[in-house]
Amino acid sequence: MANWVPLWLHKLGSPPIFYRFAGIVRPWALTLAILAAAVALYGGLVLAPADYQQGDAYRIIFIHVPSAWMSLFIYGAMAVAAFVGLVWRIKIAEIVAMESAPIGAAFTFITLVTGSLWGKPMWGTWWTWDARLTSELVLLFLYIGVIGLYHSFEDRRQGARAASFLVLIGIVNVPIVHFSVNWWYTLHQGSTVRLVGPSRIDASMLWPLLTMMAATKLYYVASLFARVRAELIASEGGKEWVRAIALGEDARS
Amino acid sequence: MTPGSTCAACVALFRRDLLLAWRRRGDIAMPVLYAVIVTTLFPFALGPDAALLSRIAGGVVLVTVLLAMLLSLDSLFRSDVEDGSLEQWMLAPQSLPLLLGAKLLAHWITSAVPLIVIAPVLASMLRFPTAAMPVLVAALLLATPLLSLLGGVLVALTAGSRRSGMLLALMLLPLCVPVVIFAAGAVAAAQDGLPFAAPIAWLGAALALALVLGPLACAAALRIAMDA
Amino acid sequence: MGRMCAADSANALIEALALSFTRQDEQVFGPLDFALHAGDIALIEGDNGSGKTTLMRILTGMLHTDEGELRFDGQPYTRDATAGHVVFLGHHLGLKSDLSARENLRFAQGLYGARPGSDIVTALAAVGLAGYEDEPVRRLSAGQKKRAALARLLILPARVWLLDEPYANLDREGIALVNTLLASHAARGGAALVTSHGAVAFAGDEPRRIRIHP
Numbered sequence: 001m002a003n004w005v006p007l008w009l010h011k012l013g014s015p016p017i018f019y020r021f022a023g024i025v026r027p028w029a030l031t032l033a034i035l036a037a038a039v040a041l042y043g044g045l046v047l048a049p050a051d052y053q054q055g056d057a058y059r060i061i062f063i064h065v066p067s068a069w070m071s072l073f074i075y076g077a078m079a080v081a082a083f084v085g086l087v088w089r090i091k092i093a094e095i096v097a098m099e100s101a102p103i104g105a106a107f108t109f110i111t112l113v114t115g116s117l118w119g120k121p122m123w124g125t126w127w128t129w130d131a132r133l134t135s136e137l138v139l140l141f142l143y144i145g146v147i148g149l150y151h152s153f154e155d156r157r158q159g160a161r162a163a164s165f166l167v168l169i170g171i172v173n174v175p176i177v178h179f180s181v182n183w184w185y186t187l188h189q190g191s192t193v194r195l196v197g198p199s200r201i202d203a204s205m206l207w208p209l210l211t212m213m214a215a216t217k218l219y220y221v222a223s224l225f226a227r228v229r230a231e232l233i234a235s236e237g238g239k240e241w242v243r244a245i246a247l248g249e250d251a252r253s
Numbered sequence: 254m255t256p257g258s259t260c261a262a263c264v265a266l267f268r269r270d271l272l273l274a275w276r277r278r279g280d281i282a283m284p285v286l287y288a289v290i291v292t293t294l295f296p297f298a299l300g301p302d303a304a305l306l307s308r309i310a311g312g313v314v315l316v317t318v319l320l321a322m323l324l325s326l327d328s329l330f331r332s333d334v335e336d337g338s339l340e341q342w343m344l345a346p347q348s349l350p351l352l353l354g355a356k357l358l359a360h361w362i363t364s365a366v367p368l369i370v371i372a373p374v375l376a377s378m379l380r381f382p383t384a385a386m387p388v389l390v391a392a393l394l395l396a397t398p399l400l401s402l403l404g405g406v407l408v409a410l411t412a413g414s415r416r417s418g419m420l421l422a423l424m425l426l427p428l429c430v431p432v433v434i435f436a437a438g439a440v441a442a443a444q445d446g447l448p449f450a451a452p453i454a455w456l457g458a459a460l461a462l463a464l465v466l467g468p469l470a471c472a473a474a475l476r477i478a479m480d481a
Numbered sequence: 482m483g484r485m486c487a488a489d490s491a492n493a494l495i496e497a498l499a500l501s502f503t504r505q506d507e508q509v510f511g512p513l514d515f516a517l518h519a520g521d522i523a524l525i526e527g528d529n530g531s532g533k534t535t536l537m538r539i540l541t542g543m544l545h546t547d548e549g550e551l552r553f554d555g556q557p558y559t560r561d562a563t564a565g566h567v568v569f570l571g572h573h574l575g576l577k578s579d580l581s582a583r584e585n586l587r588f589a590q591g592l593y594g595a596r597p598g599s600d601i602v603t604a605l606a607a608v609g610l611a612g613y614e615d616e617p618v619r620r621l622s623a624g625q626k627k628r629a630a631l632a633r634l635l636i637l638p639a640r641v642w643l644l645d646e647p648y649a650n651l652d653r654e655g656i657a658l659v660n661t662l663l664a665s666h667a668a669r670g671g672a673a674l675v676t677s678h679g680a681v682a683f684a685g686d687e688p689r690r691i692r693i694h695p
Contacts, residue, residue, distance in 0.1 A: 141427035152414040158481040180431035238506035257594020265591025276579040337573025345592035346565030
């Protein structure tokens with residue numbers, strides 16, 4: 001292992017330590033996520049004024065936009081973990097990458113559903129070949145491809161390594177897809193229908209949005225850690241530290 | 254050319270794959286037949302309206318060729334995995350990316366070239382304007398090697414897995430979106446009498462990039478897939 | 482670089498120190514210590530499922546393990562160190578059934594280079610396949626296929642042979658043939674690791690035996 005990797009990161013690479021660390025962080029992250037989401041929803045659905053053009057329908061952005069951010073953020077996090085796992089063969093990194101995929105896929109799916117729900121009253125159609133929506137769809141396929149590849153191997157670690165490689169191919173490809181779809185869209189459509197941009201947005205709408213973003217990030221951490229813990233227990237079933245937990249010596253963490 | 258040099262090894266692998274394809278000539282015809290059948294289904298589904306067919310001809314031919322290539326890509330490494338030849342040439346003291354480059358070239362010649370040859374016929378069946386035909390062929394000449402290289406990496410990833418067919422489609426098709434967009438964009442522009450150089454140039458640039466990175470990625474993917 | 486020259490002459494071709502392999506938390510084999518020098522023939526014995534094939538795949542360099550140490554000629558066991566020096570014959574023979582034995586061997590020479598003084602026709606005759614040179618491998622019997630794969634060992638320059646179950650599918654004459662090939666390979670300064678799950682009678686010197694425990 002490269003010696004520039006900070007010591008604490010190195011230590012986190014050990015499954016029992018990561019298991020305990022994740023066990024401590026997870027309840028806090030989950031509680032904070034629920035609190036932040038409740039505050040953000042109250043702010044967004046009750047306190048924020050209705051949009052002068054879109055009425056109340058715009059309020060779906062409090063779900064849609066944070067999900068869209070998360071779908072990309074999780075892909076980025078997954079790619080970093082995949083890279084670390086592939087280069088330094090760190091088991092935890094492989095597991096983090098693989099357990100991120102279903103969460104990212106779920107956020108991508110939510111983005112697509114809320115996007116089309118919002119599109120119906122706004123554009124009068126459930127689906128439009130907008131560059132961002134289409135890229136999001138391709139991203140969903142990519143997530144599903146990663147999950148499918150991971151599960152198609154008998155050996156989990158081998159599957160994780162192959163799927164990690166696919167993640168890295170995807171990180172090169174997603175921007176190209178986005179660019180090409182953009183090019184294609186401007187070629188085929190005279191006037192572009194713009195998704196609501198968060199750039200010029202009133203502060204009363206902005207803070208619930210940012211709070212929701214924090215909530216989704218915390219939720220990701222909580223959900224990821226729960227999944228990684230379960231996967232660690234499953235894959236390290238034969239090891240001493242898992243036996244110790246099973247026997248109740250370490251029941252608290 | 255001394256035996257055992259990298260050049261000789263690539264030629265040996267290339268010749269072997271062409272020879273194997275020749276010994277099983279029937280298999281080469283399969284993707285072509287598939288493309289012919291899929292293309293003939295479109296007029297039955299959409300009606301014989303010449304204007305409509307000529308409007309969609311370029312896209313239909315491109316997507317059909319893409320799907321036909323997907324069929325043949327699935328078997329890129331399969332027989333070599335099954336009979337142990339893969340290990341033999343992976344262990345050879347040669348540069349694996351170059352060997353894979355030779356293998357992908359042989360695969361492109363046996364699977365894509367017949368499709369490119371038949372593509373003008375398919376396009377004419379759908380009333381594609383003859384004037385735009387060279388652009389269609391040029392787009393295919395650039396897009397099919399891209400698909401071979403991109404597909405080669407993904408097939409290599411699934412070489413050690415239990416199932417591959419549908420999984421390969423699931424992984425490859427999203428990554429193909431840019432290829433389809435630019436190839437179809439060039440064809441549509443040519444059909445409308447608009448300049449088509451830009452998308453063709455983009456395809457060419459992507460191909461140049463893929464020619465360098467594809468074999469390297471393919472070798473890395475194959476090493477990962479066989480590491481079990 | 483940085484290697485001690487004094488140790489060079491004593492370097493084993495393959496040296497394993499506490500080598501073991503774990504798959505999904507189950508130890509497949511090991512820890513295993515052995516050294517293979519030039520002129521050594523070592524027989525790896527173990528029951529079915531004892532990890533012989535896994536060990537072979539590690540020694541080919543295809544499979545990676547973090548447990549224990551493996552050296553080739555005193556250097557770390559990397560692809561660069563082993564490439565061209567190691568040839569592998571596994572359960573799957575690596576012969577294309579649509580090609581003839583001659584074409585298969587010529588392909589192998591194209592990849593690995595030819596052993597000086599070797600010749601495909603002579604090698605095929607040496608394994609008892611004279612007259613079958615141009616027959617597609619598909620039409621050969623299981624034993625003949627194995628013989629064709631053994632002929633490949635004779636024409637390649639590799640010093641280390643890794644043979645996974647070479648005696649399977651062979652009649653008594655074929656087993657004697659494998660032993661003759663191994664003996665002459667060792668006499669030339671080559672080395673071989675051979676796996677077998679059954680008892681094998683060697684004609685001449687008793688080979689070294691490595692027990693592999695699951």
